[in-house]
Amino acid sequence: MLVMKNINKTFQTGNIQTHALNNFNLTVNEGDFVSVTGPSGSGKTTFLNIAGLLETYTNGEFTLDGKDVGQLNDNGRSRMRNEKIGFVFQGFNLIPDLNLFDNVDVPLRYRGFDAKERRRRIEENLERVGLASRMKHLPSQLSGGQQQRVAIARALATEPRFLLADEPTGNLDSQMAQGVMTLLEEINQQGTTIIMVTHDLELAMRAIRTIQVRDGRVSELDVVAEKASA
Numbered sequence: 001m002l003v004m005k006n007i008n009k010t011f012q013t014g015n016i017q018t019h020a021l022n023n024f025n026l027t028v029n030e031g032d033f034v035s036v037t038g039p040s041g042s043g044k045t046t047f048l049n050i051a052g053l054l055e056t057y058t059n060g061e062f063t064l065d066g067k068d069v070g071q072l073n074d075n076g077r078s079r080m081r082n083e084k085i086g087f088v089f090q091g092f093n094l095i096p097d098l099n100l101f102d103n104v105d106v107p108l109r110y111r112g113f114d115a116k117e118r119r120r121r122i123e124e125n126l127e128r129v130g131l132a133s134r135m136k137h138l139p140s141q142l143s144g145g146q147q148q149r150v151a152i153a154r155a156l157a158t159e160p161r162f163l164l165a166d167e168p169t170g171n172l173d174s175q176m177a178q179g180v181m182t183l184l185e186e187i188n189q190q191g192t193t194i195i196m197v198t199h200d201l202e203l204a205m206r207a208i209r210t211i212q213v214r215d216g217r218v219s220e221l222d223v224v225a226e227k228a229s230a
């Protein structure tokens, strides 16, 4: 469970202060699929980076699975991030010289799993995203949608509780975007909590909850959840 209470984030650039988050409040429960929409510059990526422990916040309360994130130092944050969080980005961020197997292996090597366990996780997760038969291919030999699937397999290989996705379909045409969204829904149904930033309202509305960020705060909550239970 992720709880943010009155989170503020101010960036200082020279003399200019930017209040990226202003008393941002959000609770994300285990098993949620939350989509985050809102205008450009409203604070969506800042929120996601704080939620994913990539960035610190200026003040407020943030607890992740009951742990007070504000009490953690850099090492503590990294450990928690490695343990609990997987990321998917708009640009896939695959390593071009490595085949799919080796791309998914990167975070597993980093985490120190033995070769047998790594192989099990790589095969299982490439299977999950429908690319088990392409393990020896390079990213450049795949479509954009397939590359994003590999990035999702890589994120899932460490078995994170939370999958955070920043515009995961932003580089994909509509059909591929729908396919990636369907995959994310399956992953969510299998138990991973997902938070996804997107400009695509149609995709956003497919999530269990849709929130809108405006001027660094949550302005509207649970449109879809209300609709679904109506």
Ligand SMILES: Nc1ncnc2c1ncn2[C@@H]1O[C@H](COP(=O)(O)OP(=O)(O)OP(=O)(O)O)[C@@H](O)[C@H]1O
Residues within 6 Å of the ligand: 011, 012, 013, 018, 019, 020, 038, 039, 040, 041, 042, 043, 044, 045, 046, 047
């Ligand atoms: N490292 C930084 N230094 C200074 N200002 C920043 C930094 N990162 C973000 N900002 C500012 O914080 C505000 C929120 O940015 P953020 O990237 O979170 O918005 P966003 O909603 O994700 O936008 P977009 O939809 O365009 O990606 C913006 O005004 C942005 O310029």
